[in-house]
Amino acid sequence: MTVTCATPGAVIHYTLNGAEPTEFDPVVSSGNSVLLKRSLTLKAKAWVSSDVSSTASMAYGITGEISSGAQHVLSLKSNGVVNAWGPQLYGRLGNGVAVTTNTDATSPVSSARSSGAITNGVALAAGYYQSVVLDSFGNPWCFGYNSFGELGNNGSSHSSTAVQVVKSSGNLGGCIAVAAGQYMSGALSFDGKVYTWGSHANGRLGFGMTTGSRGYADTVRTALNTDLTGISAIEFGDTQGLALASDGKVWGWGANTNGQLGTGVGGNQAYAAKVQISSSGGDLTDVTDISSADNHSAVVRWNGSEQGTVWTFGNDGNGRLGDGNTSGNVGYPTKVKTSSTPTYLTNIVQVSAGSAHTLALDASGHVWAWGYNGLGALGNPSAANNTAFATQVRNPSDTGALQNIVWISAGGITANNFSVAVAADGTVYTWGVNNNGQLANGSNTGSRSLPAAVANLKLLPGSPDTTLSATVSQSVSPGAATLTAAPTDPDGTGNIQKVEFYSAGALVGTKTAAPWVLGLTGLSAGSYYNYAVVTDSDGNQGFSLPTTFSIISSDADGDGLLDAWETSWFGNTTSQSGSGDPDGDGVTNAQEYGQGTNPLSPADGDGDGLPDDWEIYYFGNLSRNGTEDYDHDGLSDSWEFHHKTTVKSLPAQLDSDGDGLPDDWENYYFTTGVSTNPGDDYDQDGVSNADEYALGLNPASDADGDGNHMADDWEIFWFGSASQDPDADPDGDGLTNAQEYALRLNPVNADTDGDGMPDGYEVYYQFAPKSAANDPVLKNGPGDDKDGDGLTNLQEAQKGRIANSAGEYLQVTSTSPKAIKWFAVRDKYYRLQWSTNMTTWTNEPNYYVGANQEISRLVSAVAGSEPSVIYVRALVSDRVDDKDGDGMTDDWEIAHGLDPYSDSGANGPSGDSDGDGVPNSHDTRPNSASSGALTITITSPANGSTVP
Numbered sequence: 001m002t003v004t005c006a007t008p009g010a011v012i013h014y015t016l017n018g019a020e021p022t023e024f025d026p027v028v029s030s031g032n033s034v035l036l037k038r039s040l041t042l043k044a045k046a047w048v049s050s051d052v053s054s055t056a057s058m059a060y061g062i063t064g065e066i067s068s069g070a071q072h073v074l075s076l077k078s079n080g081v082v083n084a085w086g087p088q089l090y091g092r093l094g095n096g097v098a099v100t101t102n103t104d105a106t107s108p109v110s111s112a113r114s115s116g117a118i119t120n121g122v123a124l125a126a127g128y129y130q131s132v133v134l135d136s137f138g139n140p141w142c143f144g145y146n147s148f149g150e151l152g153n154n155g156s157s158h159s160s161t162a163v164q165v166v167k168s169s170g171n172l173g174g175c176i177a178v179a180a181g182q183y184m185s186g187a188l189s190f191d192g193k194v195y196t197w198g199s200h201a202n203g204r205l206g207f208g209m210t211t212g213s214r215g216y217a218d219t220v221r222t223a224l225n226t227d228l229t230g231i232s233a234i235e236f237g238d239t240q241g242l243a244l245a246s247d248g249k250v251w252g253w254g255a256n257t258n259g260q261l262g263t264g265v266g267g268n269q270a271y272a273a274k275v276q277i278s279s280s281g282g283d284l285t286d287v288t289d290i291s292s293a294d295n296h297s298a299v300v301r302w303n304g305s306e307q308g309t310v311w312t313f314g315n316d317g318n319g320r321l322g323d324g325n326t327s328g329n330v331g332y333p334t335k336v337k338t339s340s341t342p343t344y345l346t347n348i349v350q351v352s353a354g355s356a357h358t359l360a361l362d363a364s365g366h367v368w369a370w371g372y373n374g375l376g377a378l379g380n381p382s383a384a385n386n387t388a389f390a391t392q393v394r395n396p397s398d399t400g401a402l403q404n405i406v407w408i409s410a411g412g413i414t415a416n417n418f419s420v421a422v423a424a425d426g427t428v429y430t431w432g433v434n435n436n437g438q439l440a441n442g443s444n445t446g447s448r449s450l451p452a453a454v455a456n457l458k459l460l461p462g463s464p465d466t467t468l469s470a471t472v473s474q475s476v477s478p479g480a481a482t483l484t485a486a487p488t489d490p491d492g493t494g495n496i497q498k499v500e501f502y503s504a505g506a507l508v509g510t511k512t513a514a515p516w517v518l519g520l521t522g523l524s525a526g527s528y529y530n531y532a533v534v535t536d537s538d539g540n541q542g543f544s545l546p547t548t549f550s551i552i553s554s555d556a557d558g559d560g561l562l563d564a565w566e567t568s569w570f571g572n573t574t575s576q577s578g579s580g581d582p583d584g585d586g587v588t589n590a591q592e593y594g595q596g597t598n599p600l601s602p603a604d605g606d607g608d609g610l611p612d613d614w615e616i617y618y619f620g621n622l623s624r625n626g627t628e629d630y631d632h633d634g635l636s637d638s639w640e641f642h643h644k645t646t647v648k649s650l651p652a653q654l655d656s657d658g659d660g661l662p663d664d665w666e667n668y669y670f671t672t673g674v675s676t677n678p679g680d681d682y683d684q685d686g687v688s689n690a691d692e693y694a695l696g697l698n699p700a701s702d703a704d705g706d707g708n709h710m711a712d713d714w715e716i717f718w719f720g721s722a723s724q725d726p727d728a729d730p731d732g733d734g735l736t737n738a739q740e741y742a743l744r745l746n747p748v749n750a751d752t753d754g755d756g757m758p759d760g761y762e763v764y765y766q767f768a769p770k771s772a773a774n775d776p777v778l779k780n781g782p783g784d785d786k787d788g789d790g791l792t793n794l795q796e797a798q799k800g801r802i803a804n805s806a807g808e809y810l811q812v813t814s815t816s817p818k819a820i821k822w823f824a825v826r827d828k829y830y831r832l833q834w835s836t837n838m839t840t841w842t843n844e845p846n847y848y849v850g851a852n853q854e855i856s857r858l859v860s861a862v863a864g865s866e867p868s869v870i871y872v873r874a875l876v877s878d879r880v881d882d883k884d885g886d887g888m889t890d891d892w893e894i895a896h897g898l899d900p901y902s903d904s905g906a907n908g909p910s911g912d913s914d915g916d917g918v919p920n921s922h923d924t925r926p927n928s929a930s931s932g933a934l935t936i937t938i939t940s941p942a943n944g945s946t947v948p
Contacts, residue, residue, distance in 0.1 A: 003044050005030045005053065010046040017543035020055060021045040024505035024529045064459025066420045066428065068411025069126030069180070070355070071436045073420055074133070075108065075428060077459045079540050082118040082133055083108035085440045090129050091160025092144035094118070099158040104444040106437035108457050113141065113162040119539050126411070127180025128238070132187070133162060134178045140165040140187045140217075148183040149215030150198035156215065165197065165217055172217045181236035181292075187217065192230045194220040194243050194272075202239045203270030206253035210270050220253065223271045237292030237353070242299075243272065248286045250275040250299060258295040259331030260314035266331070275299075275313075278332050284311070293353035293410070296320050299333070300348050300360075308348040310336040310360050310390075318356050318415075319388030320371035326386045336360070336370070338390045345390045354410030356417045360390065365404045367393040367421055376449030377410070377417040377432035393421075393431075396451050402429065411438065419451075426460025427453050464489040464496060466516075466534040468544035472551070479523035479551030483509075485516040485544065487534040500533045525553045560590050569599055585611035586641055610641055661693055669700050685711035686744045692717075710741040718747050734760020745769055755782040757797040765803040767793065888920065896926045 005012055013025040018041045028044070046053040065076040072086025072093060084093035085108050091099040094111030110117045111133065118141070123134040130144030130151060141162035142151040149156060152165035152172070165172045165187065172195060177188040184198035184205060195217040196205040203210045206220035206228070219227045220243070228251060233244040240254030240261060251272040252261035259265040262275030262284060275284040286303035296314030311333035312321040319326040322336035322345070336345045336358075345368060350361040357371025357378060368390040369378040379393035379402065393402045407422035418432030418439065429451035430439040437444040440454045466487040474480035483503070489495045493514065501509045501518045504526075509518040516532075528551070532544040553562040560578040570576050576599075578590035585602040592599040597613040604611050608625045615624055628636065655662055659678050666676045676682070678690035685702035692699035695717060702711040705722060712722040726738035733750035740747040743763065750758045755772035762769040767780040774781030782794035787804050789796075796803045886893075886903035893900040898920065899907040906913045913926050920926040 002031065003028050003042075003056075005046040007046065007048055007053075010048050010053075012044055012046045014042060014044040015543060016042060016541070017545060018043065019531075019543075019545055022529060022546070023047060024502070025531075063406045063424060064422060064426055065124060066407055066409045066422050066459075067124050067126040067180075068352075068354070068409040068418065068420050068438075069131070070128045070182070070411065070413040071416075071438065072126055072131075073409075073411065073430075073438060073440070074111070074124045074126045074131055075457065075459060076121050076124050076133075078426065079463070079538055080118070080120040080122065080136060081538055082111040082121045082124060083457065084111050084126075084131065085109065086438055087436045088160075090145040090158045092126075092129050092131055094131060094133075094143035094160060094162055096160050099160050101160075104437035106442050106444050107440050108454070111143065111162065118162060123176075123178055125178045125180040125185070125236070127185060127236070128182035128413075130180060130185060132165075132178040132180045132185050134175055134187070138174045138176065138190065140172055140175055140178050140185075142185060145183075146215075148199040148213040150180075150183050150185045152185060152197040152215065152217055154215040167195075167217050177234055179234045179236040179241065181241065182238045183213075184236060184239075184241070186220075186234055186236060186241060188231055188234045188243075192232070192246065193227050194231055194234055194241075196220055196241065202255040203268045204236075204239045204241060204254035206241060206270070206272050208270045210268055220272050223273065225271075228272045233290060235290045235292050237297060238294045240292060240297075242275075242290045242292045242297060244287055244290045244299075248288070249283050250287050250290060252292075252297070255295075258315040258329045260292065260295050260297050262297065262313040262331070262333055264331035265329050276332055284333055289348075289350050291351050291353040291358075291410075293358075294355045294414070296353055296358070298336075298351045298353045298358050298360075300351050308346050308363065310345050310348050310351055310358075312336060312353075312358065318372035318386045320353075320357055322358060322370040322388065322390050324388045326388050336390055338368075340389070350408055352408045352410040354417045354419065355412030356415050357410060357412075357419075359393075359408045359410045359419055359421075361405055361408045361421075365406065365424070366401050367405050367408055369393050369419065372415055372417055373449075374415060375417065375433040375447040377412065377419050379419060379431045379449065379451050381449045393419075394450055396429075396453070398450055402451055405429075421451065422459055426458035428457050428459060429453055463540040463542055464534045464536045465542040466499065466532050466544045468501075468530060468532040468547050470528075470530055470547045470549045472549050474523075475550075475552055476554045477523065477525040477551050478521070479525075480519070480521045481523065481528070481549055481551075483518045483520065483530055483532070485511075485532040485534065487516055487532075487542070489534075489536050495536045495538075497535045497537050500535075501530070502533070503528050503530045505529070523551045525551050561593050565593055583611075583613075585613045587611070587613045660690055665693060669698070683711075683713075686714040686741060687711075687717045709738055714741055731759075733758040735763060739763075743769070756794045757782055761797050761803070765793075767803075898926065 003012055003014065010030060012028050012030060013021040013023060014028055015021050015025050021043055041057060043055055043057045045055045064078045067074045072084060075083045084095065085105045086093065087104050088095070088097050088101045093105055093109055095105070095109040096112050112118060118133055120136040121133045122136050125132045127150065130142060133141045135141060140152070141164055143159050143162045144151065146156055146158050151159060151163055153163040154166050172187060174190050175187040176190050179186045181204065184196060186194060186196040188194055196207070197214055197217045198205065199213045200207065200209040200211055205214065207218060208221055208225060222228055228243060230245045230247065231243045232246045235242050237260060240252060240256065243251045245251065250262070251274055252263065253269050253272045256263065256266050256269055261269055263273055264279060276282060277284045286301045286306060287299045288302050289300040291298050296312060298310060298312045301309050301311060310322070312323065313330050313333050314321070316323065316325050316328045316330055321330055321334060323334045324337055324340055337343060338345050345360060347362045348360045349363050352359045354377065357369060360368040362368065367379065369380065370387050370390045371378065372385065373383045373387055374385045378387060378391060380391050381398065383391050395402045402421065404424045405421045406424050409420045411418050411420070412433065416433045416435060418430065421429045423429065431448050431451045432438065433447045434441070434444060439448060441452065464487055466485045469484050470481055472479065472481045483501050485499045487493065487496050487499055498510055498512045499516045500507055503520065508520065511518065527548060529546055529548050531546045534542045553564050555562050557573055563573045566573045566576060576582060576589050578588060580589045581587065583600050583602040587597065589599050592613060601613065602611045610624065615621070661676060661678055670676045670682065676689060679688050681688050682699050683702045687697065689699045692713060697713045697716060704710060705712050708724065708726045710724065710726060715722045715724045724737055727736050729736050731748050731750040735745065737747050745759050746752040752759050753770050753772045757767065759769045765786065772782060774783045779786045783792050785792050793803055884900060884903040886909045888898065888909060898913060902908065905911055909920055911920050912918065913920055
């Protein structure tokens with residue numbers, strides 16, 4: 001394949017293994033060709049100095065080719081190897097045997113030039129007794145019968161090895177196709193001219209002559225005696241030739257006694273003339289493929305209305321024209337049918353005419369056949385001996401159609417006809433007559449009516465392949481490495497001819513036998529790109545995927561600094577180590593070496609107080625200003641630089657003792673020997689070291705900036721800001737913020753230790769508000785019974801009872817005024833009562849308590865004189881209690897000014913305390929004459945309507 005690049009001076013590198021081309025891969029000059037011998041992907045890329053083109057890539061699939069002659073067959077593998085089978089007489093198989101050998105080769109043999117097997121074939125044609133092969137350089141070669149000069153070597157001797165075709169002066173070259181008939185051969189040049197040589201009989205050379213012969217190549221002429229030009233394909237029959245022009249028209253010359261030239265039934269035509277569409281005239285057009293045989297021809301047409309139809313002309317014996325008839329001659333093209341309806345054969349891409357039958361290949365990979373089937377050439381046992389309509393060729397087991405076919409060829413002589421097909425995977429199928437070994441099945445007798453694969457032959461032979469690995473044994477220059485290839489070949493490793501090793505774009509060694517290992521020594525520092533090329537005995541090649549390795553410069557003193565680097569900066573290799581910092585910029589020599597900065601310059605180009613090299617090492621740029629805290633350890637970048645701490649300790653933040661506090665933060669705030677456990681409170685401000693770190697607070701300061709007797713850090717920790725009200729009680733536990741701070745309790749949680757007793761309750765009764773544990777000695781835990789009344793402290797708290805007295809009241813013996821101190825519990829309601837004799841109790845009017853608090857209450861004597869002793873008690877109720885049993889809960893009665901201990905009169909359910917005529921039990925506001933009913937209105941957004 002030709003590779004070009006229009007840019008002057010471009011160097012084109014290519015690969016054949018699908019890998020991206022590099023500057024170390026093979027080179028092809030612009031306009032030159034890369035020979036492809038197998039299916040592969042070609043990739044190419046061009047370089048001009050530092051400019052690089054995009055990658056050109058194309059996948060090529062090569063399936064090989066088959067050509068059937070009168071009695072023998074030629075095959076062309078995708079790698080250019082030519083094989084043949086059938087009669088060996090006259091040397092037509094090109095296998096070097098004596099030309100008088102009159103035996104059949106019943107399996108494929110290798111065709112050869114005098115110097116060896118043909119391995120670069122690109123096209124071929126099997127004729128009557130001779131063969132033609134075109135090599136990859138455009139040169140035609142012939143072997144076989146030569147009495148009429150059909151070998152084109154300007155001689156008349158038969159040859160069993162290939163001889164080169166000549167012109168009247170010099171060799172014939174520059175060809176792109178070849179053809180062969182009876183005593184005639186030909187080739188098509190790249191400039192569209194047709195060359196022929198051999199017998200002139202019937203005008204078959206198209207040179208204007210009908211007698212004699214010519215042993216060298218010359219051009220086919222038109223009736224004006226000018227060269228036939230503009231041709232893109234050629235095919236020869238027995239005694240006639242066809243040529244397909246690039247404009248889709250067909251030219252013919254030679255014998256026409258049966259109408260096989262498509263110009264009407266007539267005599268010989270010594271000059272080329274165009275095939276006509278009918279007797280009314282007009283050129284046949286839109287042709288894409290042609291074929292010719294003994295005395296009939298066939299073509300394929302594609303246009304708007306002809307979608308791959310087949311047209312035939314010539315002798316119609318045995319139904320070979322496929323037009324429904326089995327006899328007569330047809331002088332103009334007729335369309336092939338599949339039935340008498342008629343329906344026409346369509347979607348055809350290739351056609352091949354045999355001696356008494358015709359084959360056609362459709363775009364789906366199926367084969368169609370018609371004509372003589374007496375010896376099975378139609379590949380369909382059910383077809384009649386003379387089949388005049390196209391029928392599908394069956395598969396080898398006769399269970400369906402033959403599939404995945406990419407090439408067909410029909411051969412034979414008179415009624416001894418046969419067929420050959422090539423599948424997409426390179427398998428060759430044969431069927432029909434076998435009297436000369438045409439079926440390549442090891443026999444030369446009988447016939448076969450179903451296709452069968454030829455053994456030991458595939459036109460897509462496997463190509464060699466290899467992997468490559470590199471092992472570095474000395475990584476420091478001068479380095480050493482070993483390249484190891486592992487080649488494979490479908491025909492076994494014995495078929496491998498050589499393995500070539502390439503490194504850094506140069507061939508560094510070749511191995512012709514196992515082990516496929518190559519050692520490299522004395523390698524200088526750098527990166528090495530390596531690949532291997534394996535070649536088999538057929539010349540097929542396989543490329544490994546690339547592998548790379550690197551060799552580094554030496555470091556004699558092992559300090560992590562390459563000798564060359566140390567010498568360039570310090571003038572020697574021993575005065576500095578990797579940990580040194582001669583410029584004092586906080587970046588070690590090893591770090592400076594790693595990032596490519598100057599180890600002798602502490603420059604601060606941006607004037608931020610941080611050396612540039614230090615910033616580059618830690619941050620990758622000069623964007624920092626020193627005041628920031630990159631690793632969030634509470635220390636500025638500038639402070640860390642000057643104290644030589646780790647400014648970039650994220651993500652682990654360098655916590656060497658694993659206490660959750662970064663080392664830099666601890667070193668900054670705490671002096672040596674001071675405990676820095678995260679749970680400690682170094683500054684005694686009520687906030688642990690860990691919490692101070694988490695909030696970014698100062699763990700060494702208990703400052704009280706607002707003078708409210710609570711440390712600022714404590715306020716920030718609990719409330720998010722300082723300046724809190726010291727007298728407030730946000731958690732309602734009976735303790736102010738100041739009291740909570742003094743006791744180091746939680747000011748936003750009424751139960752710091754979670755034991756079920758409010759902090760204020762525990763403090764009042766001298767329990768332990770920071771511990772939920774029981775204490776058998778002090779009896780201040782939730783499960784203890786401080787006053788021995790049978791109720792635990794927790795139960796007393798839950799009931800709102802007195803925790804340090806077994807009774808439910810307090811005796812007050814002091815003189816007037818009598819002070820009562822009681823701790824009320826949240827969600828409990830207390831009614832205070834007093835008595836002088838503990839029998840008659842007097843209520844303190846409307847005094848109820850519903851929150852945790854201490855109660856200071858003056859109790860006055862009744863009836864003018866004050867007894868010496870007053871007994872006071874508190875009766876406790878829940879919100880939902882109904883102590884007087886009047887159907888109204890205590891908390892509701894209290895909220896609406898009713899007595900929860902009275903179920904009669906104005907306080908009872910029948911009473912009307914506000915005089916609005918509604919009994920208390922049905923009054924939503926028993927202490928207000930207004931009902932104040934609430935209503936809800938819903939308004940529709942669609943029409944403004946409302947519903948109550």
